[in-house]
Amino acid sequence: MFKGKKTLVRATLTLIGTIIGAGIFGVPAMMERVGVIPGSVLFAAISVVVLATHLLLLDVVARDPVRRRFPGYLGEIFGPWAKRLGTVTHILQISGANFAYIVLGGIFIAELASVCGIDIGVLTWQIVFWGVGVVTVVSMLRVVSRIESLLTWLLVALLVFLIGSAVPQADIGRIATSSWGSFFAPFGVFLFAMFGMTVIPEVYEIAGRRIARSRLAVIIGTLVAAVVTWSFGVFIHLATPPGMAGDLGALAHVINMPALRLAVPLIGFLAVITSFITNAFDLQAMIRLDLRQRPIVSKIITLGIPFVLLFIVQRDFLAAIDVVGALFAASNGLLVVVAASAVLRRRTRPRTEADTASPFWWRVIVPTVAGGVFVLAILQRVASIAL
Known part of the structure; x- marks a missing residue:
């Protein structure tokens, strides 16, 4: 019993730590752009779709007794062409996300260094962040994985502290300001901020390959991350001066105690480095397991x-996570719901405890609705590029 609870907590924290990354720092700017009410409606809708996608992917993973990563499951379901497509979109999503993490991680290190009187260009610190990631991934990944739960607890605690500091300063009157005409503008950023599908196979393994325990971890992890991310986006937006919600340096002024203003770049660094490491682990596993x-x-x-x-792309983290979320995360989400629908409709001899009949609404209606949302995200982003 105790071991089951321990694995549930660890699996849940793994998902939370993956979801809460660079994307959370783009949410206040998006709330400012469209307004709290429209932004909250869109964020809630996307969170529900992402939760459904996480659970659908879990169904795919749990119905296959062989350990794979996302492209491997696609290949098993649809054939080599699907595996190749999934490999491309998976690499693009994770590489794009880790690029955004490097950009943002360097900014946070620069903020920490400036307090110590070290004034070096941000690009240098971004290279340093990448170097830290290299050392960690190459030589100390197992050590980091052992303390990942502790890092996630610390990250969530610091975020709650920052949100709590922002609440008394929130200008509630700004809630009435809305821009419904820009309703879909945050689509990519919100998707990026909430997407944690890359770690679902790992969550299943951590939970002891128990489907009920894994589902509970996915539900709790996704919803906790959604509440923390939404609260951060809304209250940081309301507590910062107009036009400053997207300024990472301005976040420090939300904390009235100067001695604690280092908490903001520290929160940012923890959020980014944990997600960078988890993403790197997932991509390495995919290349080893699926591509051999x-x-x-x-x-x-x-x-x-x-x-x-x-060095070849503009180092704008908000633009980066928008593109990665609206194009690559949405593409992978679409592939997940199509694959899940195909798997759930099959009538085969049970191979795992997850091989049970699913209701019509789960195997048909939910994948169709979620797929429609992902198609809308892709078309909206493509249209904005074309125009």
């Missing part, structure tokens, strides 16, 4: 692509 590549190849691909992007 050597560990050195998986490390080069995992760590090399984001580093190259640092």
